[in-house]
Amino acid sequence: MTAVITSTSGENESESKASTLLLNAADDVLIALRPIARGEVLRDGLIAQDDIPAGHKVARRPLASGEEIRRYNSLIGAASADIAAGAHIHVQNLEMLDFARDYSFCADVRPTPTAGEKRTFQGIxxxxxxxxxxxxxxxxxxxxxxxxxxxxxxxxxxxxxxxxxxxxxxxxxxxxxxxxxxxxxxxxxxxxxxxxxxxxxxxxxxxxxxxxxxxxxxxxxxxxxxxxxxxxxxxxxxxxxxxxxxxxxxxxxxxxxxNVRRVPVPVSELKVALQCGGSDGYSGVSVNAALGVAVDLLVAQGATAILSETTECYGAEHVLTRRAISKEVGEKLVDRVKWWEEFASRNGMEINNNPSPGNKAGGLTTIIEKSLGSIAKGGTSNLMAVYDYAELVTEHGLVFMDAPAFDPVGATAQVAGGANVMCFTTGRGSAFGCKPTPSLKLASNSELFRRMPDDMDINCGTILDGDETVEAAGARIFEDIIQTASGKRTCSERLGYGDEEFAPWDMGVML
CATH class of the missing domain: 3.40.50 (Rossmann fold)
Known part of the structure; x- marks a missing residue:
């Protein structure tokens, strides 16, 4: 899934700058680009019925209790109460629901584009x-x-x-x-x-x-x-x-x-870990979508991108199985999802409780909504392989590694698998580094980029601000990855992060 921004403005908005974002014409919700006050006139004459925080959802039309709700033109849950047009949609009136996923293994597999210009970085x-x-x-x-x-x-x-x-x-x-x-x-x-x-x-x-x-x-x-x-x-x-x-x-x-020196090395030698933490309602719209564009550019160069966080693809894994290069690859991903369902059940948990308090404060309500935005980091490339936790990655292209959604634990697995660059997206703000692999921090919104300037490397809020397209931001991320691989220090490296973030997954019995 790649977010498609249909429009960032509309007729009859009360402000000259758009206050809402429509991701797809089929969506039931708008996304607030800034705090919205009750009574404000939004796009198409819609009137806000509540005070709505930035990054949160606004109902485009009346929704009856039990009615399905769509974002990214994908199901994210059902109304748990009647919802008026212009009302705030969140935990008070949106809930998870069981639904059948159409895995359609390999249905969306496409030939991998090949880059015309073969790029290099200065590697060792x-x-x-x-x-x-x-x-x-x-x-x-x-x-x-x-x-x-x-x-x-x-x-x-x-x-x-x-x-x-x-x-x-x-x-x-x-x-x-x-x-x-x-x-x-x-x-x-x-x-x-x-x-x-x-x-x-x-x-x-x-x-x-x-x-x-x-x-x-x-x-x-x-x-x-x-x-x-x-x-x-x-x-x-x-x-x-x-x-x-x-x-x-x-x-x-x-x-x-x-006694080493850097020399030109093909970009195909890069293994880029894809991580996210402290996501918000903008993450899937701006930063993850832009990183997905960069991933497609990397894959066209023959490089490897490692998507992970199994519990944050839950409910959206069918998007990946449709791009699996073989039925066996798709089935392995489904098997890992089923393992997590059983693991959660054994321990008295539910995966759909995954969105953290910070995620919910940022506008994310259900795990499906969070997962659809999370897997946008993987772009549109074919899924070439699925790996167990911390297994050595040998396949080129987009691959998946099974891991929990807790950032240090998942990142540890990706680095153990051979990742030599990491791209870490965030909307709420995350403090993270992962020695010996340099970690680029990508902000979903400009306010975060201004608020945490020593932690954030790349601002993708430019997409929400209307200053840059998703494609242009993705191309910029691609260039930053090459510069980082060539030795340019990231914010987390300058701050000294990375000594404390080695966190192998503790899932076993201790006697």
């Missing part, structure tokens, strides 16, 4: 051919018991790398798990995949894995073929001795890690 080519966009040294704890030592090693180098200008930093990656279970349960396997994926990530020139030594859960082999070393506290003389040894190991790697 590792000795084994892997492509990096950053050049870090990583210090990873295999278990929470070694987290403090890992952080001490990395902290020693804070502010001490001036002599090594080609090194982006020494990153501590710690977590709260790593012991208590050594079986083939999903949670333990997901942790192993995360640790192995980060250890092998091309944005690390070298990694040091630090363990305690008595933990349950054998993490031998986490390094795999990655450049690095492992230290065990109980075998290295204790905490202080391990810190000293860890510092020595990093110091020995600095010269080698600094």
């Amino acid at each position: 080519i590792r000795e084994d051919g892997r492509i990096a966009t950053r050049n870090y040294i990583g210090v990873i704890s295999s278990v929470n018991c070694s987290a403090t030592v890992a952080r001490m090693v990395a902290d020693h180098f804070r502010g001490r790398l001036d002599a090594y200008p080609n090194i982006d930093g020494v990153v501590p990656l710690t977590h709260k798990r790593g012991c208590g279970l050594d079986t083939k349960v999903e949670g333990v396997e997901a942790l192993r995949r995360c640790l192995a994926g980060y250890a092998a990530h091309p944005n690390f020139a070298e990694v040091i894995i630090i363990g305690l030594g008595c933990e349950v859960g054998d993490l031998t082999g986490v390094l795999g073929g990655a450049q690095g070393t492992a230290l065990v506290i109980q075998q290295s003389g204790g905490s202080a001795a391990t810190v000293r040894t860890g510092i020595e190991r990093v110091e020995a790697a600095l010269e080698r890690a600094n």
Whole structure:
């Protein structure tokens, strides 16, 4: 789904600048572009019956209780009470409903366009051919018991790398798990995949894995073929001795890690993670739609885009199955959605309660509405593959990775899967970074971009302001991705985000 903005204005508006947005002529709702006061005359002579916050929905016509309501020309729920034309539509009068999704596997598959001009970025080519966009040294704890030592090693180098200008930093990656279970349960396997994926990530020139030594859960082999070393506290003389040894190991790697240079690399080598957090009523209209345009441009170059957050495609997954390159790919996505339904049921939850208080304050009411806007990040490209959490991504084009909607947990999986750039959209404002992968923050509205200037890289509120088309904003995002991959620092990098956001999914039993 890509939002189609039919009009941003209408006759008889009480202000010279449009106060509402119509996404599709078949929609039952308008979107408020600013706070609207009760009694204001809106498009086509419609009179606001309530005070309506920015980003929220306005009824275009009278709706009877139980009647279906559409946005993006897609079903988002049903009226839970009679709704007057011009009334505020939100949690007080809109509810989820069960409906049958038409999966129509592969029905919308189209030939992938090929870009006429093959683009490059300034990347780093590792000795084994892997492509990096950053050049870090990583210090990873295999278990929470070694987290403090890992952080001490990395902290020693804070502010001490001036002599090594080609090194982006020494990153501590710690977590709260790593012991208590050594079986083939999903949670333990997901942790192993995360640790192995980060250890092998091309944005690390070298990694040091630090363990305690008595933990349950054998993490031998986490390094795999990655450049690095492992230290065990109980075998290295204790905490202080391990810190000293860890510092020595990093110091020995600095010269080698600094000896890199950036060279032209095809854009097809990019793996771009697509994330969103703190979404609002504008996210699916402006920023996610524009990112979808950028994704289509990336796919035309042969690059990879990793869509995720399974619980935020729930209710809209049929849009993706129709674009699945094969029935098997589409069925795997449906299987993951069914797994989430069962998982939620086992734990006494409902997926349709997903929109957070912040999402609802920003104008999103049901999970279907949120999901339709969320998957807009994936553009219109074919769905080439579906991956389990933190699985290594090998397919080019648009792919999907199963993960929760909590941003750090989903982003951790995408980076473990090999993402070397991340695009993170937000409407409410999100503070996030994801070392060793640079994270671009994209704002859905200009007010957010002005309010959080140190956190936001790209303003897509220009679409709502009428200053830029969705297509033009998407082309601008595409260029920013190339610049970021070439070494341009993002806001979150300048602020120092990324040391605390390593968050493997904890879904297993602990004994």
